[in-house]
């Protein structure tokens with residue numbers, strides 16, 4: 001590696017992304033994609049897209065899409081910035097709100113990209129361990145504030161456990177934390193609607209909250225790379241006008257994003273199917289002696305029976321049979337597997353394969 005790297009870049013490892021096999025035969029339950037295809041309206045918009053329009057730059061701030069997103073959440077366009085998926089949203093938040101040498105806070109475990117982004121920014125990461133039941137400790141905001149955390153990221157529903165944190169607990173953290181709180185809602189589309197979770201109220205009630213959303217999971221568009229941040233206009237404007245690349249969202253993504261959002265009926269039908277499959281898979285895993293944490297996301301964090309060959313060996317065996325699930329070599333996670341919810345057929349093939357690991 002080049003000696004010209006900045007020292008913090010030299011020291012860091014980089015993010016380990018999940019395996020992305022090219023063949024379509026693999027049952028891919030490792031990176032939490034939606035198992036159902038994007039809306040037919042997206043296919044239509046892609047076919048109708050005029051290649052000639054690629055000759056000119058896209059609309060720099062993706063305004064038509066921002067309007068659509070704002071309408072969906074009952075907010076104004078000034079409270080929205082569109083990004084090259086959730087990962088860019090996170091990077092932009094770190095760039096705008098964490099100084100080199102400053103502190104970024106989160107929980108352990110959490111999305112493993114967060115500390116990587118802090119390292120790129122040459123910032124410190126302050127991680128607070130989740131409680132044994134995976135909840136956020138009640139003194140979380142006080143501890144993050146005592147470390148002068150400029151930006152804190154919490155995932156809801158949490159990744160990789162799927163645990164849902166009630167909005168009121170997050171409002172309480174937002175009220176008491178000294179820096180910016182980013183609530184990463186990458187999986188929020190899969191929350192049971194009966195819970196009545198609302199992103200809008202965070203934006204309306206706090207001037208220090210950013211909400212991250214992505215099209216990768218709920219809208220079946222992980223390959224497109226499209227996401228957004230919601231927040232108070234004062235928080236959004238520095239990202240929109242200063243730290244973002246001028247043309248961070250290409251013309252095709254803007255057009256397909258609008259098509260996907262407009263077809264809420266279709267998107268919601270896939271979320272419902274995922275929720276139904278989630279419940280079924282959790283019950284069937286439990287029947288095989290696998291324990292599952294309650295999840296409001298499109299995955300389950302599950303522990304194989306104690307007399308089985310163990311999570312890592314099961315992950316490796318499944319891989320030889322073209323079934324990919326996620327194994328994390330990380331304390332608290334290395335006896336577990338994170339399994340994305342697949343179609344009914346994929347889940348049944350998985351379960352058939354898992355039967356042999358139970359006595």
Ligand SMILES: Cc1ncc(COP(=O)(O)O)c(C=O)c1O
Nearest residue numbers: 085086087111159186214216227
């Ligand atoms: C917790 C969490 N946040 C954000 C993302 C970013 O997703 P994307 O960059 O595809 O929008 C992911 C992706 O897996 C994630 O798990």
